[in-house]
Amino acid sequence: MELRLKLLPLHVQKVKQAGIRRTRKKANINIRLVTGKKFLKKSVGRHTRSPVGILYICNIALPPSVQGERLILMLLSIIIVNYNTFQITCNCIASIRKYTRQLAYEIILVDNASTECPPGAFLAMFPDIKLICNPLNNGFAKGNNLGLSAATGDIVLLLNSDTYLTEDSLSRSISVLNGLAGSHILSCRLNYENGVYQKNARKFRSVRNELLDLCRPLLYLLPYRKRAQLMLNQYFKGDFDTECDWVSGAFMMFYRRDLEKLPGQKLDERFFMYGEDQLWCYQFQQLGIPSYFTAATAVVHIANASTDTRKRLQLEKTMLRHELRIMSARKGKSVYYYLFAILYTLKTKGIYAVKLLTR
Structure with a gap:
């Protein structure tokens, strides 16, 4: 044989x-x-x-379950950060074990000082995972860096605890990543539980795109593919592979060796949560490592499972602040920055006010 x-x-x-x-x-x-x-x-x-x-x-x-299959013997390190989402995180891990059969992988679970139950309960369910108990809840970025420090795989995947697989998405994503020329940051299609695409292939915000978005009816006069590649975000249905400016940190795959190119050889920790994925992709892009979206496979993302519903509107304010800080990092405190800040703030606060009125 x-x-x-x-x-x-x-x-x-x-x-x-x-x-x-x-x-x-x-x-x-x-x-x-x-x-x-x-x-x-x-x-x-x-x-x-x-x-x-x-x-x-x-x-x-070879056990009967994998005989005759094409195997990819690649060690993938999957980093999952948990905060008070025990059952959801267990569902995520169980789905990885169920669907990932063509790939050597390790799961590194970082518990950020959860109070829901003792972290050791994860080991009772999944004794082969690596469990890191963080005594402090110091954010998504720091939690991921703790996991990355224990990773041994050639490729790493940052995976949200509120995701789960419905097919062998990890092997398919690695095949896409290895087929690209040079290093990339990769994400696959993220869907809500009802199957709706989450718009996780993104463009960096700009004055031009904000103005074009205000003229939305005119954009729909363009052919779909041209409109989608010009704007991405809500104009893209996630139905073809494409390079993009940034991808969601809910599913972010890259080569571990590329971490060594970042300052401190780790992910930027300036944001506690929200916006860090855009910042990381910008920093990788500055090093010549672009982001890429593949529609070849999909993962379900429940979205905001760690966040109380009543707090979500308040998070809009946090995301606005982070967006402006990222723009400052990209453009400096220039005339362009202040023009964007005025335009984007007015637009975001208008949307925020509508949401408050319609709660």
């Missing part, structure tokens, strides 16, 4: 988590590692150097 695998940067010693178990018995399996048009054939139990590093090939036996 011969198993053909796409050669990717990997840690094959972690294959247990892909549903593959080690066996002391000799397996009649040769592994042919494919890289482009070059083929490298080695018997099991050997190790060799390749263009991407040392590959450790162990004796393996």
Whole structure:
């Protein structure tokens, strides 16, 4: 029997988590590692150097659930930050275990000082996860950085606790990421539970786009694809792959090596919550690492499961402040910045007032 695998940067010693178990018995399996048009054939139990590093090939036996499937032996580190969403987080982890079968992965769960139940309850449910108990709830960014500090995968995924999989979205996303030229920040389609697309492929805000948005009827005179690529956001249905300016931090995948290019080799922690994903994508973009959206797979995002409903309108004010700080980082305190600030503030406060009146 011969198993053909796409050669990717990997840690094959972690294959247990892909549903593959080690066996002391000799397996009649040769592994042919494919890289482009070059083929490298080695018997099991050997190790060799390749263009991407040392590959450790162990004796393996394939369980019936994965026999005949194409496997991607890539160690993915999935970072999940939990704050008082025990059942929702358990549903997220359970969906990963149910649908992710072609991929070696680790789950790193960071509990941000939850009071709902003892964090150890997660280990009782999922003993193979890495649990980090943060004594303080110091925000989404710091929680993710704690998880990243324990990550060993070649690729990392920041995944919201209020998401869940309905298909093998992680393997499909990695296939897209590895098919792109150079490093990227990747997100897939995020849907509400009713199937509606969440508009997680975004453009940076600008004076031009804010003015165009005020002339919305005129935009709809353009062909859909041209309008969607010009504006993204609410004008895009999430129905084709495209580069974008930033993607949602609810599902954000990138190469771990790219963290080393950031200041302090970690994600920016200036925001406690909300807006940090846009800031991170801008900082990666400045390093030549663009964002990319794929419609090849979808993940369900409940959205704001950690936030009380009555507080959501107040969060609009926080997001306004963060948006202006990001614009300041992009443009400086220039005439452009002040023009944008006036335009965007008036528009946002108008929408905020309408929401208050219609509560």
